[in-house]
Amino acid sequence: METCPYCATSIQKNNQYYCSFCLMYIHNVQRDGKREIIKYREHTFELDLDKSTPxxxxxxxxxxxxxxxxxxxxxxxxxxxxxxxRLESEKGNESESVQIATENYQYYTKKMYIIENILNKRLGYIPDRIDNVFLKSYLEKVMISKEKKQDMKVY
Structure with a gap:
């Protein structure tokens, strides 16, 4: 039986899946009250920073x-x-390098702000420091919640 991943209500397709309890269209339909499994990559790359905000x-x-x-x-x-x-520019060297360096710095500053704000919206805070201890702790919490994960059953 196809179910809503949020409330486990049985849903059927009429052009699209719609949950009458959640009052929304469902794109990630689950089966038999199972919860959606979040998949993620273990490593990210600099190219990932070029992704759009959406x-x-x-x-x-x-x-x-x-x-x-x-x-x-x-x-x-x-x-x-x-x-x-900037130091080299003060010595009389080419100022074009300053402009390029400024644009690069601004680009990565904006990308950092975007990611911080997405995390702030999700978590309610922006992590000050993301080191291996922080990541390990987060993953342990995720793994513990996966172990305790039960199917959703409405009696």
Missing amino acids: ELMTLPTIELFHLLRLSRKIRKQKYDQLYIS
Whole structure:
């Protein structure tokens, strides 16, 4: 039996799946009251930062943590490059490098802000520091909740 992943109400398809209890269309239909399993990648890449904001909003929280960590690291590198470019510019070298360094720094700053704000909306806070201990702790909480996960049954 096809069920809503949120409330376990039995649903049927009439062009689209619609849950009459949740009052919404369902795109991730489950079977027999099973909960949706969240899949995620263990590693993220710099190319993932080029995703649009709507695409970033669809990523699992753990992936956003990894991307925030990566964006903060790259942003710091871009800031260091900007600082060096400004020093060289004061010595009479090309100021075009300052403009490029500024644009790169601004790009990664905005990406960092986007990810922080998505996480803030989901969690109610922005993590100050994302290190291996933080990630391990988060994953342990996720794994514990997976072990305790039960099918949804309405009696």
